Amino acid sequence: MEKKLAAALDRDDAAEDAGMHPDNRETCHTHQCWAHECADHPMHTRPSAAR
Ligand SMILES: [Zn+2]
Numbered sequence: 718m719e720k721k722l723a724a725a726l727d728r729d730d731a732a733e734d735a736g737m738h739p740d741n742r743e744t745c746h747t748h749q750c751w752a753h754e755c756a757d758h759p760m761h762t763r764p765s766a767a768r
Contacts, residue, residue, distance in 0.1 A: 722751065 726749065729742040748755040755761060 718749065722749075725751075 722744065726744045726746065729737075729744045730746060733739060733742065733746075743752055744750065745752050745755050745761075747760065748758065
């Protein structure tokens with residue numbers, strides 16, 4: 718995993734813990750990648766199954 722991505726994941730995790738809405742993440746905690754890279758994953762295209 719690239720360092721920049723790892724740092725962004727940490728930052729998003731912390732921000733979400735602090736109350737940020739998950740939709741505002743720039744990374745995906747589930748897939749450990751940038752949010753746009755898995756935006757068309759079935760888990761994300763069917764929000765009811767997301768969590
Ligand atoms: Zn994802």
